[in-house]
Amino acid sequence: MIRVAFGLAVLCLRACGPTEPIRQPAAPLDFLPALKGDYFPFQSRETNHVYHVYVRLPDGYDPRAQRTYPTVYLLDGDSLFPYLSPHHIFLTYDDKLPEAIIVGIAYGSFAPPANNRDRDFGEGAPDFQRFLKSELIPAIEGRVRADPARRILVGQSRGGGFVLYSAYTAPDLFWARVASNPSFPAHRALLLSGSPATSSRSDLRLVVSSGTQDRPPIRQGTLEWLAAQEKQGRPWSLHRIELKAGTHAADMPNAYRRAMRWLFGLGD
Secondary structure (H helix, E strand, O other): OHHHHHHHHHHHHHHHOOOOOOOOOOOOHHHOOOOOEEEEEEEOOOOOOEEEEEEEOOOOOOOOOOOOEEEEEEOOHHHHHHHHHHHHHHHHHHOOOOOOEEEEEEOOOOOOOOOOHHHHOOOOHHHHHHHHHHHHHHHHHHHOOEEEEEEEEEEEOHHHHHHHHHHHHOHHHOOEEEEEOOOOHHHHHHHHHOOOOOOOOOOOEEEEEEEOOOOHHHHHHHHHHHHHHHHOOOOOEEEEEEEOOOOOOOOHHHHHHHHHHHHOOOOO
16 A cells, blocks of 8 residues: 555656756855855857866955956866865965965866766867856856966866967967876977967966876877977077976976976066
8 A cells, every 4th residue: 555655756757857867965165165166067069078077266366356366277178177276375375376376177087988087188179168158167167266367277187288288279268277297199280380369468477387207108299299398489488397207297386386486587
């Protein structure tokens, strides 16, 4: 009898109520103040892909105030957002680095097809850059007090390769860029033999970090790109960071610290 009653109740709910599945609440980031801010999913028309966008707001952020903040856009936000957002706080404590809004562009998984980084940072880079330019950046700057003149793009490995691609193809989109141990197989011809697009700005900056113990093919590619810079005109000031004994991924906080210090005039 109980089973019959339960079955009738389920049928009634299906017929009369919403059909969306019950969802478990997400763990609230409000109890992790180093990551506290905003989150929203974003369905991109340009890439036909869903991204999970996390926003860390500065301590004392007031949406009613006139103050705006530099905005750091982190590629591979699945790992770099929870990795570097707290690190930025420590840099404001110890190095007096300006506070910033941190935006993590995440996939929600490390595995394809949810994780689309190989395409976004490779052959699909034009689509992904249009997503940043025409969809995500306007959304961020419409939601929070981000300074449009001080956007910073940060990427590691293939994300770093996309940072270089972006510097060449749309230099004015970001004030500054940080490419850590960049890997750029899809953009090799452009980056080693091509010329950057012209820029209307005179304050652009690009930081390239390379660990001396990075994976040999990636390290070699970075060194080749740096050597090619001697023959290319460029619309940005270039700063090279050599991380002694630095490996491919684990030294990302060191690269970030040194890059940010240079970008904001605090030395290297």
